[in-house]
């Protein structure tokens with residue numbers, strides 16, 4: 498018998514990709530679509546979904562598709578026998594939504610209408626919608642139950658969520674064939690426990706936990722806490738944070754509910770932990786779990802923010818037979834694992850001859866990360882060859898790199914780099930350097946590349962700068978020359 502096929506819109510995104518893992522593990526076949534509005538694209542491929550395949554060992558059918566392209570959406574349902582839909586695709590940056598209101602209404606509402614129409618044409622009526630606790634507005638009471646009034650929403654993004662919910666209620670009233678579950682997410686955070694999958698939006702957001710991480714990584718100087726005069730135990734804003742994998746399992750539970758015999762019409766369920774946590778508590782827990790220090794400064798309240806938003810999980814617990822499994826320590830741990838394993842998210846570098854010796858460093862990076870299968874390391878990767886290259890080319894590079902390195906390290910680096918691991922002292926790669934002709938790097942020689950520099954040194958450099966590719970270049974060049982001279986013994 499054919500298993501059920503679920504269409505996941507926004508499948509390459511944060512929520513969608515994590516849902517795919519759980520759906521596949523629960524035995525569903527997944528067709529994922531995305532227009533890459535806020536997720537990383539790699540020549541039409543979704544790196545996040547490649548990670549999903551890696552985690553699950555199963556393949557995900559993916560199609561690039563914009564829900565605003567009605568014909569393509571209709572075609573999707575002709576190409577695939579879709580039984581149910583999880584609709585996570587939406588524009589969601591609150592600040593942008595206030596400036597680009599028409600774009601937000603157009604994308605979120607029209608995209609959803611196109612999808613629902615295509616479903617109707619294909620006789621597919623089981624629908625799970627990604628909603629948000631934002632539909633409750635500033636809560637009148639906490640914990641918030643699903644019968645809390647909705648609609649008092651202060652931003653355009655939130656209003657698109659509210660309007661769509663209203664539309665879905667009307668739709669389910671107009672035709673009893675529809676079975677619709679709206680999942681009202683509280684604050685989804687963290688990453689898959691493997692560290693292989695996480696949040697990597699292409700549009701910047703200012704959600705608090707990702708911000709805490711960037712401070713811990715040294716990318717930002719401090720976390721600004723918006724408001725310390727709320728009526729909460731420590732005065733800072735209280736939210737209900739939920740691990741992304743708990744959120745994902747909530748979708749599987751919703752699909753199971755839709756697959757039952759019950760006529761649901763429209764039903765809303767909260768997905769949260771059922772526990773409020775202040776910004777200060779969150780930071781303290783994060784510091785404890787990760788062993789990092791996160792400086793803070795206080796500022797005025799952020800316009801539109803509520804004091805405390807806490808979820809009542811009762812309805813989901815009893816009717817969806819779902820319960821969150823992850824607590825705050827796991828949320829912090831898993832997020833930190835993802836962020837340290839993939840400091841640049843899914844943006845793997847295309848390593849080509851233009852990257853020259855830096856390719857050697859990239860290889861070292863991926864080897865150490867035990868994840869270089871995910872990189873685009875191919876035969877194009879190049880390093881300065883030790884003996885078989887054109888000497889003039891190597892000398893040229895060496896002299897430019899050596900003078901640059903000397904200059905940067907106070908003149909003591911010739912013949913091996915100063916090795917002090919301080920990338921701030923290092924010169925930047927110039928275009929000219931990067932365009933030197935080199936030979937393709939055969940992958941069986943990977944270990945040899947590592948000889949160019951102690952791996953620890955490279956790691957030090959990687960840890961302190963995101964500009965590591967350009968920074969490491971002169972080091973590698975010098976080391977390569979040493980290999981040429983026989984100092985490091987047979988290079989590639």
Ligand SMILES: CC(=O)N[C@H]1[C@@H](OP(=O)(O)OP(=O)(O)OC[C@H]2O[C@@H](n3ccc(=O)[nH]c3=O)[C@H](O)[C@@H]2O)O[C@H](CO)[C@H](O)[C@@H]1O
Nearest residue numbers: 629631655684685703704705708721722723734735776802
């Ligand atoms: C009103 C609204 O639409 N809320 C959305 C927003 O919730 P939130 O505004 O609750 O998420 P958030 O992560 O931006 O803020 C959480 C808490 O941290 C505080 N904070 C945040 C950032 C910072 O740099 N410093 C700081 O103190 C903020 O004042 C609040 O008390 O995002 C959620 C996703 O995670 C949901 O999409 C919510 O629907």
